Amino acid sequence: MERSRAIIGADAKFVGKISNVKSIEIEGTVEADLAAEKLSIGASGRFTGQVKSDLVVIGGAYDGIMQAGSIWATETAQIAGEIHYQSLQMDRGAALNCRVVHNWQEPDGAVASQEEAVEGEGDQEPVEES
Numbered sequence: 001m002e003r004s005r006a007i008i009g010a011d012a013k014f015v016g017k018i019s020n021v022k023s024i025e026i027e028g029t030v031e032a033d034l035a036a037e038k039l040s041i042g043a044s045g046r047f048t049g050q051v052k053s054d055l056v057v058i059g060g061a062y063d064g065i066m067q068a069g070s071i072w073a074t075e076t077a078q079i080a081g082e083i084h085y086q087s088l089q090m091d092r093g094a095a096l097n098c099r100v101v102h103n104w105q106e107p108d109g110a111v112a113s114q115e116e117a118v119e120g121e122g123d124q125e126p127v128e129e130s
Contacts, residue, residue, distance in 0.1 A: 010044050026060070043076045058094075067103075 005023040008014055012028035023038040026045040033050045038057075041047050045060035054069040058077040066083045073079060075093035082099040090096070 008045070010042075041077075043074075 004021055006018070006021050006025070008024070008026045008028045008030055010027040013030075014028070015031045018024065018030075018032050018034045018036065021036045023040075024034070024036050025040045025042065026047055027042040028044075029046045031048045034047075035052045037053065038055045039047075039051060039053045040057045041060045041062055043059040047060070047062050047064070049064045051062075051064065051066040051068065053066075055072075056066065056068045056070070057072045057074065058079060059074040060076065061078045061080075063080040065081055066085075068083065068085050070087040071083060071085045071089070073088070073090045073094035073096070075091040077091075077094040078097075079095065080097050082101065084101045084103050086103050088100070088102075
């Protein structure tokens with residue numbers, strides 16, 4: 001069964017948990033925890049809560065903790081809280097008042113070389129300070 005597309009209209013208000021949806025468009029007010037492939041918050045939309053999504057387009061207001069692959073903040077976006085992302089695009093006029101964390105990960109080889117360096121440090125005799 002194909003996962004669905006959901007729309008929260010401009011006059012609608014939703015409080016709760018949203019999951020198992022492929023795409024959701026929000027023009028109204030939502031207070032929820034959300035897991036979706038794509039989230040779109042329209043210019044009149046307001047979202048408060050946690051989000052896990054591959055793609056997020058924000059044109060309205062967002063406040064919460066977001067884990068996203070790609071985020072696009074349009075010129076009318078107002079973002080508060082904390083966003084974790086791999087790719088971030090901001091249009092002129094977008095407002096960020098949040099903690100921004102890039103989910104960049106080091107290549108596997110870099111992590112291995114760091115672990116070897118730490119292991120090598122443990123082979124030295126401890127130095128006592130007086």
